[in-house]
Amino acid sequence: MSKKIVVVGGGYGGTEVLRQIVLRGLRNTETALISNKRYFENTIAATELISEKVKPDELKYDLKELSTYWNFDLHVSGVETIDLNQKIVKTRDGEINYDILVLATGSEPNFFGVPEKDFVISAYSLSDFTLINEKLKKLEQNQRVVVVGAGFVGFEVAAEVIDLFNVLKRKINLTIVEKMSTVLPAYNNDLAKKLAFEHFSSKGIKIILGEGVKYIDKEKVILEDGKELETDLTIWTAGVKASSLTPRILGAKLNKGYIEVDERLLVKGRDCVFAIGDVAHVEIGGKVAQKMAGEALEQGKTVAKNISLMVNGEKPNIVHSIVYTTDFPKVLLSLGEGKAMLIFGPQYATMGAVEYFLKRRIDQEEIMQRFP
Numbered sequence: 001m002s003k004k005i006v007v008v009g010g011g012y013g014g015t016e017v018l019r020q021i022v023l024r025g026l027r028n029t030e031t032a033l034i035s036n037k038r039y040f041e042n043t044i045a046a047t048e049l050i051s052e053k054v055k056p057d058e059l060k061y062d063l064k065e066l067s068t069y070w071n072f073d074l075h076v077s078g079v080e081t082i083d084l085n086q087k088i089v090k091t092r093d094g095e096i097n098y099d100i101l102v103l104a105t106g107s108e109p110n111f112f113g114v115p116e117k118d119f120v121i122s123a124y125s126l127s128d129f130t131l132i133n134e135k136l137k138k139l140e141q142n143q144r145v146v147v148v149g150a151g152f153v154g155f156e157v158a159a160e161v162i163d164l165f166n167v168l169k170r171k172i173n174l175t176i177v178e179k180m181s182t183v184l185p186a187y188n189n190d191l192a193k194k195l196a197f198e199h200f201s202s203k204g205i206k207i208i209l210g211e212g213v214k215y216i217d218k219e220k221v222i223l224e225d226g227k228e229l230e231t232d233l234t235i236w237t238a239g240v241k242a243s244s245l246t247p248r249i250l251g252a253k254l255n256k257g258y259i260e261v262d263e264r265l266l267v268k269g270r271d272c273v274f275a276i277g278d279v280a281h282v283e284i285g286g287k288v289a290q291k292m293a294g295e296a297l298e299q300g301k302t303v304a305k306n307i308s309l310m311v312n313g314e315k316p317n318i319v320h321s322i323v324y325t326t327d328f329p330k331v332l333l334s335l336g337e338g339k340a341m342l343i344f345g346p347q348y349a350t351m352g353a354v355e356y357f358l359k360r361r362i363d364q365e366e367i368m369q370r371f372p
Helices: 012-024 043-051 063-070 126-137 153-168 188-201 293-311 353-368
Strands: 003-008 029-035 039-041 060-061 073-076 079-083 086-091 094-098 100-103 105-110 144-147 171-178 206-209 212-217 221-224 227-229 233-236 239-244 257-262 273-275 331-335 341-343 346-354
Touching: 003 293, 012 029, 012 063, 012 100, 029 063, 039 063, 043 126, 043 153, 043 353, 060 063, 063 073, 073 212, 100 293, 126 153, 126 233, 144 153, 144 227, 153 171, 153 188, 153 331, 171 227, 188 206, 188 331, 188 341, 188 346, 221 233, 273 293, 293 353, 341 353, 346 353
Parallel strands: 003 029, 003 100, 029 073, 100 273, 144 171, 144 233, 171 206
Antiparallel strands: 039 060, 079 086, 086 094, 105 239, 212 221, 221 227, 331 341, 341 346
């Protein structure tokens, strides 16, 4: 009998599952994608929209056009609830039944309860980065920008801000605020932390560590210790959380807000529902998966293998092998000015133009070349 496969989420993991289904030539299947956006967005390369090194259209792919190539039904709609017991996805436009479900709903900015979000721009979507560019170009000489978060995105945003103002031939007062006592807190590599701190400090960027943000106003950022930072533009890069849809997935077990999965990426307690990417908590053999695009793509491949087995009447017995773990970072961090840092494992880090070339190739060319 024909199996109906429904993928929820048109990001990295969701589109990779669809791609792998096509590559495997699965028969007797009906495939559908539910996405709240018409376009796939390559957000890992999007910080360069700030400095205008890339254009938005270079980082987008029309999912409607993709559906004609890969032969799936596209539903551009918001999901209201998902009932794993009844096998029903309820969208704003109606209900969709499934035999096999893939949850790839991603994440969203986490403001950690900080009030007055109206006075800050999050650095998350293509539209966010485009807006940051527009706001920055309106700033005059020596105006002030505060970036909240000294993690991967925070530093990449800072790098592109500096590059933009170098092109504009204006000076900018840039401050980065980080709640943790170190930069790049998510990466287990002290050398990389040291190199990043020194590099960005040498660009005249003030880095404040160990200070969380209490409140954001139009013209100031108030820190938890009461200090005030004057600002003309505040950019938030301080973290993400699982999609707001997650609590409305009835029957899914959560771990700190993320969906629990087993070693096959099946939602725990379910035999036909997978969860991948930022929405999933993936822990296998004592290793925890890093929440990044590269890992979501690998998870998409594993899920497609298991779906292939299920369609052919076999048990989904493919165990996922985590490629990007939290204890062994593998990442390329843009430093601006045509340079990047390669962080590989707990001890290795290098900086230069070759690293930037690799980053551009992986984050832009290889991601977008997955599509027809």
